[in-house]
Amino acid sequence: MQYMLLIHGDEVKMNAATPAGASMSPDYAAFNEAMGKAGVIIGGERLRPTTEAVSVRVAGDKTEVLDGPYAETKEQLGGYYVIDVPDMDQAIAWAARCPAARNGTIEVRPVWPTR
Amino acid sequence: MSRDEASQTAERVARESYGRLVAYLAARTRDVAGAEDALAEAFATALRMWPAEGVPQNPDAWLLTVARRRQTDAARRRHTRTAGEAHLQLMADEIDDAAQNPDEIPDRRLALMFACAHPAIERGMRAPLILQTILGLTAQDIASAFLISPATMGQRLVRAKGRIKDAGIPFNIPDREALPERLDAVLEAIYAAYAKGWGEIDGAGAPLAEEAIWLGRLVVSLLPTEPEAKGMLALMLYAEARRAARRDPNGAYVPLDQQNTAHWDDWQIDMAETLLREANAAGPSGRYQIEAAIQSAHVARRRAGAPTWPAIAALYDHLYGLTQSPVVALNRAAAYAELEGPDAALALLDTLAADKRMADYQPYWAARGHLAARAGRKDDAHEALILAIGLSSDEAVRQYLYKQLEALRDG
Structure with a gap:
């Protein structure tokens, strides 16, 4: 089954720790290696900060474009992984190993196959 | 009496009596969930009444009386047609008798x-x-310790309790013939709880380790002649005695061979040694006695410099023959590294490499990295250490492995 690990955290701190252009932190490099070796990783990327994001929605016949993410929260979505593991228990085990779990929150969502 | 005092008393009673009361209430009906519900209501009533009326002379008996009223009410609602009133009355009388003689x-x-x-x-x-x-x-606490979603853990607990009731699982102590195997399952469950608590050092782990030791003591006190129960309690105490020494003052991970033995808890080690002696005196050695004996040999080695590696390796041979467990194979290889060098140990690990479970088993890669580094196989060591870091969720362990990586680059 596929699961998405959504990495939520304080993006100001995250971006200060590894600014754009810096090489990947050793913790993440090791985590990626481990997922690759275990054959569970489907994909995943880091996301640029929410200051570079826009939110779009169509209300009636009017298209609204707003700066930043739609909802203000303390933690922002900073990256994601998609993994393929037999069950939720194992998805949780991988989330616990994700470096961001120590200072942020990893949301574990089963992928709902639609195709 | 203040509300605080009443809730403290209720908590203390809960800690000491919870299992005793659940077990007693559930023993006749095999309805564990029903017993828990009835007891939960009794505790809630206690929290309401005790601050005003004072804590009863015998809180256990009081709780049992209230809980059994709830339980028989609930049973009467459910089973009026199926179970005879007479039977229910008999049960209620029995519990009332027990409540009046709380020591019994x-x-x-x-x-x-x-x-x-x-x-x-x-x-x-x-x-x-x-x-x-x-x-x-x-369920929430247990779920966190076992890394399972709380909702899932809740459902699985409900299902398991349903199974006890529906499958007619008996509430008894198995007879002599079946006892060793069945006791093994009990010990395995308690030790699994301890292992969850042992893995974490500063997090939520330590309380779970204490709970497991408490359960271990309970089993030893209830089955004082079973050597394996003592062996398991000894094993947990040896590990627990070293808890403080597993971190240096900066919080960094310290492996067994570099621990300051002055930080080991003598009292727990003495207790473990006594238990192990008693267990071994009683007859043939089981899995937990062997593991405890290995810990005892480590204590002798580190404290008095006794040359116990050959004994440790021999004990692991025996244990591996008994369990065929990959975890034991890993520790056995580490022992052989001390006797025959890292290459011999790596050859032993190679036999494990085909086991798919090793792909995400952190201790396997940590051991592999450590041994390959000692054998001068730098590339292998580097790869294994990176994987061990990626699989670790413990910051101190990760920092320790980074240091090994650095030493590999510098050395």
Whole structure:
């Protein structure tokens, strides 16, 4: 089954720790290696900060474009992984190993196959 | 009496009596969930009444009386047509008698533990079930310790309790013939809880380790002639005695061979040594006695410089023959590294490499990295250490492995 690990955290701190252009932190490099070796990783990327994001929605016949993410929260979505593991228990085990779990929150969502 | 004092008393009673009362209430009906509900209502009533009216002379008896009223009310609502009134009355009278002679409330906790660790209960659920029914831990706490979603843990606990009731799992202590195997399942469940608590050092782990030791003591006190129960309690105490020494003052991870033995807890080690002696005196050695003997040999080696590696390796040989467990194979290889060098140990690890479970088993890669570094196989060591870092969720362990990586680059 596929699961998405959504990495939520304080993006100001995250971006200060590894600014754009810096090489990947050793913790993440090791985590990626481990997922690759275990054959569970489907994909995943880091996301640029929410200051570079826009939110779009169509209300009636009017298209609204707003700066930043739609909802203000303390933690922002900073990256994601998609993994393929037999069950939720194992998805949780991988989330616990994700470096961001120590200072942020990893949301574990089963992928709902639609195709 | 203040509300605080009343709730403190209720908490103390809960800690000491929860399992005893659940076990007693559930023993006749085999309805663990019903017993827990009835007891929860009794505790809630106690919190309401005790601050105003004072704590009763015998809180256990008071709780049992209130809980059994709830339980028989609930049973009467459900079973009026199926179970005879006479039978219900008999049960109620029996519990009333017990409440009046509180010193004689029969201790059915062991029977409850055997029911929770029954072969018909899914193996992975036996430890959570014991933690909940005997200690009253919440599904949320258990879920965090076992890295499972709280909703899932809740459902699995409900299902397991349903199974005890529906499958007619008996509440009794197995007879002589079946006892060793069934006791093994109980010990395995308790040790699984301890292992969850041992893995974490500063997090939520330590309390779970204490709960497991408490359960271990309980089993030894209820089955004082069983050597394996003593062996397991000794094993947990040897590990627990070293807890403080596993971190240096900066919080960094310290492996066994570099621990300051002055920080080991003498009292717990002495207790473990006594238990192990008693266990071994009683007859042939089982798995936990062997593991405890290995820990005893480590203590002698580190404290008095006794040359115990050959004994440790021989004990691991024996243990591996008994369990065929990959975890034992890993520790056995580490022992052989001390006797015959890292290459011999790596050859032993190679036999494990085909086991798919090793792909995400952190201790395997940590051991591999450590041994390959000692053998001068730098590339292998580098790869294994990176994987061990990626698989670790413990910051101190990760920092320790980074240091090994650095030493590899510099050396």
